Amino acid sequence: MSEPLLRLVDVVKHFPIRTGFLMRQVGVIKAVDGVSFALHPGETFGLVGESGSGKTTLAMTLLGAYRPTAGSMWFRGYDIADPAVRRGVPAIKKAIQVVFQDPGSSLNPRRTVRQTLEVPLRVHGLVHTSAEAQRRITELLEMVELPPEFMYAFPHALSGGQKQRVAIARALATEPSFVVLDEPTSALDVSVQGKIIALLVDLQRRLNLTYLFITHDLSLMRNVATRVAVMYLGKLAELAATPALFSAPRHPYTRMLLSAIPVVSEEEERLKPRWIVPRGETPSPARVPPGCSFHPRCPDAFDVCPRLDPVTAAVDGDHRVRCHLYPGCTPAEGTDAAPAWR
Amino acid sequence: MSVVAAAPARENLRRTWYAFSRNGGSVFGLGVVVVVVLLTALAPWVTPFPQHARAFTDFEHASLPPGGPHLFGTDTIGRDILTRVVFGYRFSLLLGLVVLSAAVPTGVVLGLLAGYYRGWPETVIMRVTDVFLSIPPLALALAIMAVLEPNLQNAMLAVSVMWWPWYTRLVYGLVSSLRNEGYVQAAQIVGASPAHILLREILPNCLPAILTKMTLDMAFVILIGSSLSFLGLGVQPPDPDLGTMVADGAKYMPDLWWVPVFPGLAILVIVLGFNLLGDGLRDIFGVEV
Amino acid sequence: MLLDIRDLHVSFTGYRGHSRVLNGVNLTVGRGEKVGLVGETGCGKSLTVRAVLGLLQPPRARIRGEIWFAGRNLLALPPGELQQIRGREIAMIFQDPMAALNPVFTVGDQLLDIIARRPGGRPSGRAAWARAVDILKEVALPDPDRIMRAYPVQLSGGMRQRVLIAMALVNEPALVIADEPGTALDVTIQEQILQVMRALVDAKRTSVLLITHNLGVVRQTTDRVYVMYAGSIAETAPTADLFSAPKHPYTQGLLASVPKLTGEGVPRGIDGMIPDYLNPPPGCRFAPRCQFAQPRCQQPPPWVRVGADHDVACVLYDTAPAVTRP
Numbered sequence: 001m002s003e004p005l006l007r008l009v010d011v012v013k014h015f016p017i018r019t020g021f022l023m024r025q026v027g028v029i030k031a032v033d034g035v036s037f038a039l040h041p042g043e044t045f046g047l048v049g050e051s052g053s054g055k056t057t058l059a060m061t062l063l064g065a066y067r068p069t070a071g072s073m074w075f076r077g078y079d080i081a082d083p084a085v086r087r088g089v090p091a092i093k094k095a096i097q098v099v100f101q102d103p104g105s106s107l108n109p110r111r112t113v114r115q116t117l118e119v120p121l122r123v124h125g126l127v128h129t130s131a132e133a134q135r136r137i138t139e140l141l142e143m144v145e146l147p148p149e150f151m152y153a154f155p156h157a158l159s160g161g162q163k164q165r166v167a168i169a170r171a172l173a174t175e176p177s178f179v180v181l182d183e184p185t186s187a188l189d190v191s192v193q194g195k196i197i198a199l200l201v202d203l204q205r206r207l208n209l210t211y212l213f214i215t216h217d218l219s220l221m222r223n224v225a226t227r228v229a230v231m232y233l234g235k236l237a238e239l240a241a242t243p244a245l246f247s248a249p250r251h252p253y254t255r256m257l258l259s260a261i262p263v264v265s266e267e268e269e270r271l272k273p274r275w276i277v278p279r280g281e282t283p284s285p286a287r288v289p290p291g292c293s294f295h296p297r298c299p300d301a302f303d304v305c306p307r308l309d310p311v312t313a314a315v316d317g318d319h320r321v322r323c324h325l326y327p328g329c330t331p332a333e334g335t336d337a338a339p340a341w342r
Numbered sequence: 343m344s345v346v347a348a349a350p351a352r353e354n355l356r357r358t359w360y361a362f363s364r365n366g367g368s369v370f371g372l373g374v375v376v377v378v379v380l381l382t383a384l385a386p387w388v389t390p391f392p393q394h395a396r397a398f399t400d401f402e403h404a405s406l407p408p409g410g411p412h413l414f415g416t417d418t419i420g421r422d423i424l425t426r427v428v429f430g431y432r433f434s435l436l437l438g439l440v441v442l443s444a445a446v447p448t449g450v451v452l453g454l455l456a457g458y459y460r461g462w463p464e465t466v467i468m469r470v471t472d473v474f475l476s477i478p479p480l481a482l483a484l485a486i487m488a489v490l491e492p493n494l495q496n497a498m499l500a501v502s503v504m505w506w507p508w509y510t511r512l513v514y515g516l517v518s519s520l521r522n523e524g525y526v527q528a529a530q531i532v533g534a535s536p537a538h539i540l541l542r543e544i545l546p547n548c549l550p551a552i553l554t555k556m557t558l559d560m561a562f563v564i565l566i567g568s569s570l571s572f573l574g575l576g577v578q579p580p581d582p583d584l585g586t587m588v589a590d591g592a593k594y595m596p597d598l599w600w601v602p603v604f605p606g607l608a609i610l611v612i613v614l615g616f617n618l619l620g621d622g623l624r625d626i627f628g629v630e631v
Numbered sequence: 632m633l634l635d636i637r638d639l640h641v642s643f644t645g646y647r648g649h650s651r652v653l654n655g656v657n658l659t660v661g662r663g664e665k666v667g668l669v670g671e672t673g674c675g676k677s678l679t680v681r682a683v684l685g686l687l688q689p690p691r692a693r694i695r696g697e698i699w700f701a702g703r704n705l706l707a708l709p710p711g712e713l714q715q716i717r718g719r720e721i722a723m724i725f726q727d728p729m730a731a732l733n734p735v736f737t738v739g740d741q742l743l744d745i746i747a748r749r750p751g752g753r754p755s756g757r758a759a760w761a762r763a764v765d766i767l768k769e770v771a772l773p774d775p776d777r778i779m780r781a782y783p784v785q786l787s788g789g790m791r792q793r794v795l796i797a798m799a800l801v802n803e804p805a806l807v808i809a810d811e812p813g814t815a816l817d818v819t820i821q822e823q824i825l826q827v828m829r830a831l832v833d834a835k836r837t838s839v840l841l842i843t844h845n846l847g848v849v850r851q852t853t854d855r856v857y858v859m860y861a862g863s864i865a866e867t868a869p870t871a872d873l874f875s876a877p878k879h880p881y882t883q884g885l886l887a888s889v890p891k892l893t894g895e896g897v898p899r900g901i902d903g904m905i906p907d908y909l910n911p912p913p914g915c916r917f918a919p920r921c922q923f924a925q926p927r928c929q930q931p932p933p934w935v936r937v938g939a940d941h942d943v944a945c946v947l948y949d950t951a952p953a954v955t956r957p
Contacts, residue, residue: 050817051788063531093533106524110546112350116525120532154350159904160672170528189671189844190888194900201897216818219847219890223897243894260822261892262847264874268892278819281789360646 004038004074005178005210006062011035011071011081013054013061017286029286031057033234034071036312039178044204044211046225046242048218048257052282054234055214059180062212063098075178094124094174101183103163107155113141113166114151120173140169144199161192168199172207180212185220197224218261219268222246230254233285233293236312240319249273250321252298292324300325361626368622374615382431391422395429397580408600415600417591423600426582427608433583434612437498437567437576438560444502446556449509450548454540456510457517468514474507480566487575497576501566505559512555516548523547550627558620561613568609584609632699633806633838634660634683639696641678641687650908652678654862654916656696657934660806663836665829667849667870670859671885673905676842679859680808682706684723685713701805719750722799726811728791732783738794739763739779742801749802766801767794769834770827789820796828806838814845825852846889850874855940858882861906861916868941878943880921915945923947 013032016025032054039045049055060066062073064086073081075096078089086092100106107116117137120126127133138148144165155163164184171179181200185193197220204211213225221228222242229239230251238251249255259273279297283289289296295305304324313328314320324330363369386392390411400420408415414423456467474482479501486500520526521544529539570576571585579586584605591602641653653675660666670676681687683698685705698705701720705713725731733741742763747753754762760779767775770793783791792813799807812828813821829852832839841853849856849870856873858866858881866879877883884901891898903920906912912919918928927946935948 050819060527065527065531090533093531098528098531100524100528102524106528108523108525108543108547110549111525111542119529119534119538123533123535123538152350154354157350167528170532174532190846191671191885191901193890194888194898195902197897198899217890218818219892220897222892222894223890246892246894256819260819262818262822262845262851263892264846264850264886264889265891266875271892275822278823281787281820282817357646 003041005041005076006039007074008038008062009036009072009074011058011061011073012069013057013066014069027286029284030234030288031285032061032068033288035231035234035236036071037229037236037239039210039212041177041210042204042208043226044213044224046221046228047212047214047231048216048221048228049231050216050257050282052233052285053231054285055231056182058231059098059182059212059214063096063180064093090124095176096178096180097171097174097176098180098182099164099167099171099184102187103160103167104155104187106167107163109155111154112151113153113155113158116166117141117151117170117173120170124174126174136173140173141166143172143203144169159192160188161196164188164196165199168196168203172203175207177208178210178212180214182214183216184213186215186217193220218246218258219263230257233282233288235293236320236322237294238319238321238323239312240316240321244316244319246271248316248319250315250319250326251323252276252300252325253294256297256299304330358626362622365622365625367618368625371615371618371620371622374611375619378431378612378615379435381428382435385428385432389422389425389428391425392429394421394425395582405598405601408604414604415598417587417601418594418598423587423604426587427584427605430582430584430587430605431608431612433494433577433581434564434567434609435560437494437501438563440498441502441505441563442556442559444498445505446509446552449506450513450545450552452506453510453513454517454545457514458521458536458540458544464514467510471507471510471514474504475511477504479504479562480569483566483570484573484575487570492575492578494577494581497567497570500570501563505563508559509552509555512551513548516551517544520544520547550623554620554623554627557616557623561616561620564609564616565613632659633662633664633701634658634840635697635699636679636683637697637699639679639682639698640694641675641682642693644691644693648909651911652862652908653682654911655931656859656863658857658864658867660838660840662805662838664855665832665839665841665853667841667843667853667856668859669843669846669849669856669885671844671905673861674859675862676859677810680723680810680840680842683808684717684721685710718745718748718804719802720805722802722804722807724795724799724807724809724812726814728788728795729783731795732791734783737780737782738786742766742779742794742798745798746801762801766797769800769831770794770797771823772797788816789824792816792820792824793827796824796831800831800835800837803835804837806840807832808840808842810842811844812841813848814843821848828852846874846886858885861911862908863916864944865917866941866943866945868938872938872941876938878937878941878948879917879945880923880947881917 011032012034015029015031017027017029018025035058047055057066061068064080067083068081071081072079075092078085078092080086080092114137117140118133121133121136127136137151141148141150146162146165185196188196203209215221225242227239227241228245230237230253232253238245238249238254245254246258249258255273256276256278259275261272263269263272276299291306291308292310295301298305308330310322310324310329311331312320312322313326315326322329381388398421402420403416404418404420406412406416412422412424414427416422452467456464482504483500486503487496490496526539526543529543567576568585571583572589577583577586587605588602591598594601636656636658639653639656642649642651656679668676682694683705687694694706700716743759746759746762763779764775767778772778772790772793786794813824816824825848841849843849853870856868856870857864858879860881866873866882873882877886888898888900901920906916906919914929915932918924925946932944932946933949934942934944936942937948
């Protein structure tokens with residue numbers, strides 16, 4: 001098994017809630033509350049979760065937009081949780097890039113495609129003259145199957161799919177090895193989605209990229225990711241290889257998610273769990289329920305669930321779950337629950 | 343693939359003009375502003391009696407009603423009112439220009455900093471701004487003028503001092519929402535400097551609102567300037583100023599009605615022009631100013 | 632037929648010229664029927680809805696055709712009468728609840744405001760409150776009294792969407808038009824919302840026109856589907872038939888583009904782009920992207936019946952007996 005490209009260890013990100021004239025802290029939003037996993041080179045790691053799950057915050061923390069409240073993130077031997085490390089090693093910023101969801105807002109409407117693509121090139125000193133920039137930008141546009149003329153266009157003249165291609169080109173400008181894809185096709189029509197995903201898969205192969213693929217579209221995830229992690233209120237609920245997660249989901253939340261997928265054929269209906277009526281809605285990460293944070297909505301909750309937070313355990317080789325229903329997840333009461341996760 | 347225009351910037355301009363010209367009022371406003379600015383710039387050459395704009399008396403031709411060589415009539419010491427109105431526009435526009443040149447960059451920079459850097463810079467800047475904004479503009483200007491010698495420069499100073507907070511508030515609001523836009527985050531993640539992000543990513547997206555506000559503000563500044571002069575606190579005689587002319591002429595109503603009425607109408611016209619133009623800009627930019 | 636859209640053409644004069652968007656839309660909704668209108672961005676489905684609601688402004692928008700609702704042609708009605716119908720007999724559920732709810736009024740205020748406009752006079756204060764609480768219970772909102780006193784911003788996205796549904800259904804309109812309900816919400820909440828809507832609509836025999844680009848949602852929620860492409864209807868069929876045996880190449884391409892839980896890999900999508908409405912292709916507007924295109928496709932496609940209530944606008948099926956569509 002090759003060395004992981006990225007290893008997260010107990011990453012925590014809390015946001016203080018400030019209010020009042022002098023902005024005093026009155027509470028905390030536990031956006032990410034102890035997440036650990038490892039990413040292997042060349043894989044497409046899927047991250048799934050609903051609103052409030054913390055998946056976007058986790059991605060942003062990985063990218064350096066937020067500094068983690070606690071925990072470490074190991075990338076090529078560096079702990080990128082430390083902002084000093086990120087500042088000191090420019091290669092890290094070049095190696096980790098992102099493609100956002102909404103092509104409408106991920107491109108500056110007042111700047112041409114060329115100006116947008118030039119930013120990463122100039123910031124990292126990858127081009128020094130206008131001619132060099134022109135050449136490199138033409139190359140990038142070719143990689144995403146856009147003609148060079150597009151560099152003079154403003155975003156509003158482009159279709160959703162074209163804008164997203166430009167966003168991908170921007171991510172590739174620094175020749176990254178790891179790309180975070182945060183809902184890259186959610187704002188696109190389904191007939192366009194396939195082409196963008198095909199492009200991403202092709203680029204992954206050609207450029208040896210590793211992807212963190214975030215989406216709420218489980219049908220898409222089924223076909224794109226090699227492994228999938230399910231997040232709920234800042235913690236991982238389940239993590240498994242894609243076929244295993246979909247055919248044998250263990251965590252009640254995963255089953256609830258899968259049962260809600262709107263599918264388009266009878267065949268697929270048979271593949272998903274029966275519809276589980278969710279009780280209530282996801283609570284706000286500012287008010288996380290005690291014990292297992294899912295217990296108020298869980299159809300299988302029992303006596304220990306409101307009291308103790310489960311820990312992650314492996315149930316079937318690499319299939320890991322964090323739920324009291326499974327052996328190894330319930331720490332002995334009274335002891336400190338040390339995460340058994342590496 | 344969609345058709346990408348050969349010269350996108352020019353295309354944008356044409357599209358903007360198309361949307362703008364839908365609204366007759368806006369085009370009218372633009373016309374008024376352009377005409378007034380041109381007249382004012384060329385005042386010494388287009389007015390019939392440019393020398394009347396300085397210290398001048400001609401009691402033989404005083405208090406003439408409109409007609410003949412004096413389209414707007416003459417005032418009580420024989421000066422041609424039309425000429426003085428056009429030269430009066432100079433002071434009004436100059437006031438507007440100077441005030442905005444001072445207030446806008448200050449306000450915008452402070453707004454950018456407050457909106458982008460959270461924490462105490464934001465708190466300090468915005469609380470100071472709040473204090474200024476809570477005082478009615480004219481009252482503040484009067485208070486300042488009360489301690490300074492009344493003249494044009496001090497009037498400009500007074501108005502500038504209380505004008506910048508509006509821009510800080512405007513830009514602060516814009517930056518607060520724009521900083522969450524995808525392209526700003528993308529620039530941050532790539533490692534662009536804060537200067538780049540503020541000036542090249544965020545500021546261009548604030549420009550429509552700033553320009554619209556500046557246009558509408560010209561109208562307001564001219565009004566305030568005229569009010570100050572009306573009260574004797576701005577431009578001093580014999581320099582022609584629309585507010586002063588109205589004040590001086592008011593006592594001769596209704597007999598020598600043309601003495602205050604034409605300057606008053608002139609104020610109305612330019613203020614209306616800027617307001618219509620600003621409204622038009624607001625409509626096409628879709629800003630909330 | 633409750634709603635009968637006949638040969639609707641809508642075009643706009645804009646900056647670059649004349650856009651012919653809607654190109655002869657024919658659509659019906661029967662009483663108590665749940666009809667889906669499926670199409671991708673730019674196909675004209677929102678425009679169709681706006682035409683029905685009378686929200687298009689001539690002279691910039693040029694409208695031709697007829698929209699019959701309960702025996703009256705909406706396009707020929709004076710604005711006053713149209714306004715009576717809107718909100719009372721036709722209700723709309725918008726996509727974004729936060730945009731559709733007024734943030735400065737409580738839910739109760741807004742709901743009571745709508746109840747006051749019932750045909751048949753306004754009910755008394757107590758009766759109106761009771762009615763409001765009832766409808767909130769019917770959309771499965773817990774603690775309706777608290778919700779009545781709450782402001783929209785205090786509620787979660789799912790609750791707001793349910794309030795919108797309540798507001799749309801409280802006066803028991805004949806037709807509800809739902810524009811992408813639940814799109815902005817988590818998939819579990821969306822499923823809940825749709826179930827609530829289905830139950831309520833079945834109970835009251837309200838007709839529904841559901842606009843969406845999500846095929847899975849359409850499959851679960853509707854009885855009959857219209858597939859729209861570039862301003863006209865490509866295919867219509869009972870829902871089960873459309874999904875098991877799609878006929879139009881666009882419908883087939885669309886269904887093939889949806890990723891499947893069976894894990895066959897990511898589908899290719901459909902090559903090409905929607906046509907430029909300024910200069911649309913003559914005849915079938917899908918022809919430039921269609922792998923089965925023939926010279927005959929330069930003519931407007933025939934409307935052919937291929938099964939029970941299953942019609943397609945495509946020359947491929949022209950051997951079947953033609954249906955003359957009024």
